Amino acid sequence: MTAESPKSQDSPPLSSGENNDGLDELIDDPSLEALRDILFSQYRQQIDTLETELDGLEQRIENKDAFVAMIAPVLGDAIRRKVRDARPEMIEALYPIVGQMVVRAVSESMQDLARSIDAQMRRSFNVGTWGRRMQAEAKGVSSAEMILRESLPFEVAEIFLIHRESGLLLWHISRDPDSDSDSDLISGMLTAIRDFTEESFGRGREGQLDEIQYGERRILIEAAQYVYLAVVIDGIEPPGFRTEMRERVIEVSQAHEAALRQYDGDPTPLEPIEEPLKSLITASKPVQLSSGQKRFLVGVSALMAVCLLTSCLTGAWMWQITHPAPTPVVIEPSPTPTFTVTPSPTLTPTPTPTFTPTPTATPTFTPTPTSTPTFTPTPVVGMMMGNVWLHADASIDSPRLGVILAEGRPVEILAAAGNWYRVRWSPPGEAEVTGWAPAQWVGTLGAIPEQIITPTSTPF
Amino acid sequence: MANVSKKVCLLGDFAVGKTSLVRRFVYNRFDDKYLSTIGVKVSRKTVSVPHHDQIMALTLMLWDLAGSEEFSAMRASYLRGAAGGILVCDLTRPETLNSLFSYVEDLSRLNPKARLILAANKHDLVDQHQLSETEIATAADQLNISYYLTSAKTGNEVESLFRQLGRQLI
Numbered sequence: 050m051t052a053e054s055p056k057s058q059d060s061p062p063l064s065s066g067e068n069n070d071g072l073d074e075l076i077d078d079p080s081l082e083a084l085r086d087i088l089f090s091q092y093r094q095q096i097d098t099l100e101t102e103l104d105g106l107e108q109r110i111e112n113k114d115a116f117v118a119m120i121a122p123v124l125g126d127a128i129r130r131k132v133r134d135a136r137p138e139m140i141e142a143l144y145p146i147v148g149q150m151v152v153r154a155v156s157e158s159m160q161d162l163a164r165s166i167d168a169q170m171r172r173s174f175n176v177g178t179w180g181r182r183m184q185a186e187a188k189g190v191s192s193a194e195m196i197l198r199e200s201l202p203f204e205v206a207e208i209f210l211i212h213r214e215s216g217l218l219l220w221h222i223s224r225d226p227d228s229d230s231d232s233d234l235i236s237g238m239l240t241a242i243r244d245f246t247e248e249s250f251g252r253g254r255e256g257q258l259d260e261i262q263y264g265e266r267r268i269l270i271e272a273a274q275y276v277y278l279a280v281v282i283d284g285i286e287p288p289g290f291r292t293e294m295r296e297r298v299i300e301v302s303q304a305h306e307a308a309l310r311q312y313d314g315d316p317t318p319l320e321p322i323e324e325p326l327k328s329l330i331t332a333s334k335p336v337q338l339s340s341g342q343k344r345f346l347v348g349v350s351a352l353m354a355v356c357l358l359t360s361c362l363t364g365a366w367m368w369q370i371t372h373p374a375p376t377p378v379v380i381e382p383s384p385t386p387t388f389t390v391t392p393s394p395t396l397t398p399t400p401t402p403t404f405t406p407t408p409t410a411t412p413t414f415t416p417t418p419t420s421t422p423t424f425t426p427t428p429v430v431g432m433m434m435g436n437v438w439l440h441a442d443a444s445i446d447s448p449r450l451g452v453i454l455a456e457g458r459p460v461e462i463l464a465a466a467g468n469w470y471r472v473r474w475s476p477p478g479e480a481e482v483t484g485w486a487p488a489q490w491v492g493t494l495g496a497i498p499e500q501i502i503t504p505t506s507t508p509f
Numbered sequence: 510m511a512n513v514s515k516k517v518c519l520l521g522d523f524a525v526g527k528t529s530l531v532r533r534f535v536y537n538r539f540d541d542k543y544l545s546t547i548g549v550k551v552s553r554k555t556v557s558v559p560h561h562d563q564i565m566a567l568t569l570m571l572w573d574l575a576g577s578e579e580f581s582a583m584r585a586s587y588l589r590g591a592a593g594g595i596l597v598c599d600l601t602r603p604e605t606l607n608s609l610f611s612y613v614e615d616l617s618r619l620n621p622k623a624r625l626i627l628a629a630n631k632h633d634l635v636d637q638h639q640l641s642e643t644e645i646a647t648a649a650d651q652l653n654i655s656y657y658l659t660s661a662k663t664g665n666e667v668e669s670l671f672r673q674l675g676r677q678l679i
Contacts, residue, residue: 215590
């Protein structure tokens with residue numbers, strides 16, 4: 050069944066002279082309404098069905114979860130097909146997202162590496178790391194960054210000085226003396242590539258090709274009015290290297306302006322430019338001190354050491370002045386002691402048996418054992434805390450014995466009286482010395498036993 | 510022995526044999542693919558030329574410029590600083606001789622002192638020649654340059670061509 054327009058050719062024509070009332074009557078005619086039902090009922094059902102489906106679809110789109118569930122099965126296939134059919138387009142579209150993700154991931158990895166190295170640096174200590182740490186502090190970077198920077202390889206492989214207009218090689222320096230002799234061809238092609246780049250991409254713009262990279266190797270380019278400098282490097286150039294390049298090329302360009310403006314292909318007059326160019330190779334290497342500089346540094350170091358030693362000695366002397374010792378001179382004890390006191394407890398039994406043969410039957414036997422036991426003091430070990438005169442008695446007024454016990458001597462403390470100790474020093478192989486010393490100069494490990502404390506200063 | 514370098518450009522229409530001339534006798538390091546990528550390839554030819562009763566080693570840095578139209582915009586850049594030019598035409602295609610005049614104009618505008626020489630190439634294809642030596646000589650005379658009938662295939666006059674240009678450059 051085909052749909053027919055409500056204004057089919059079978060409909061009664063309306064004359065242009067009929068008014069609107071007549072039209073309304075015709076529209077409200079029940080028979081016409083019945084006819085409409087017959088003709089359009091199928092379409093009305095279809096429209097209702099479509100409306101229902103459209104409502105459902107709208108609900109699913111508005112419901113995020115339902116929408117995701119709806120497109121998920123086909124999304125993967127759609128992306129795969131798109132990547133397969135339009136790879137460059139997909140890369141271009143995804144690069145802003147993926148590129149940032151990669152950059153962030155790499156950055157975080159580098160930070161982790163830096164932290165790891167830094168932690169290692171802090172755990173270990175040696176002169177090198179200490180020096181590096183000081184240098185890092187001075188430069189305002191972490192020692193880890195210093196190590197990273199130092200570990201980044203950088204070396205100048207070749208230097209080309211090229212005539213800007215003709216591409217002819219003016220001077221070439223290589224770290225490899227056996228390098229091939231195609232440097233003139235390279236300079237020509239490099240110039241061609243440079244011209245091509247400028248012609249293709251530089252129209253109406255300021256700027257020029259300043260770098261070409263191939264893997265780890267890069268060509269840094271700095272141009273002046275008549276010449277340009279191309280430096281082939283491995284690794285990452287240190288800060289300021291480009292400035293150094295720029296200065297060199299401008300210096301050369303200005304110094305040989307006449308020869309370069311109308312260069313005739315003969316590089317002989319340009320020989321003096323080799324030294325400024327070589328300085329770029331020197332700049333890329335770690336600073337090496339000359340033998341003269343090394344000697345100077347050694348001399349300065351020695352002078353500083355002498356100054357430090359002098360300061361220490363002066364300080365010690367000043368300390369001694371402000372804190373006087375009993376005597377500034379140590380006199381070793383004479384081999385023959387002049388005074389020896391040997392405390393020997395004496396047990397004096399005095400048996401006096403008396404036998405009187407008298408007729409008296411009462412013999413008298415009077416044993417009078419007079420036993421006077423005195424204790425044997427247990428030696429207490431001490432150590433001299435200063436250089437001290439030994440005295441004959443426990444008094445500063447008592448005569449000196451002519452012996453000074455030097456600081457650090459081990460002594461036996463035989464007795465104590467007041468603030469004095471009676472000490473004995475027994476040098477190996479020599480005669481022992483005994484005398485009294487102020488207690489403040491004799492260090493002990495423990496308390497002095499009461500048995501050796503004597504209320505009097507009388508020597509034993 | 511003194512060593513002097515000069516930049517020399519090879520000019521001519523597409524397929525006249527410029528690259529073949531270069532390939533025949535000069536030292537190549539770079540692949541010919543550079544011609545189709547950036548429109549030029551640099552090669553080297555060293556010739557010995559007399560100069561002030563001495564023999565001088567002259568290094569010709571040969572810039573082989575692509576003859577196709579697509580690189581015509583680049584040509585001016587590549588011509589800068591050229592001390593000489595080798596104009597190459599194809600003896601089997603007369604139109605290649607006529608177009609040399611525009612190349613000369615380009616080169617002379619940038620380098621008024623540039624020395625030129627004409628190489629009428631493919632001399633070995635005798636049966637296909639559509640240019641006579643008279644026509645070549647006339648064109649060379651109009652340009653006030655010398656000419657050589659060369660064959661990159663057989664090597665005929667190729668060495669003489671470079672040597673002659675070398676003498677002109679010194």
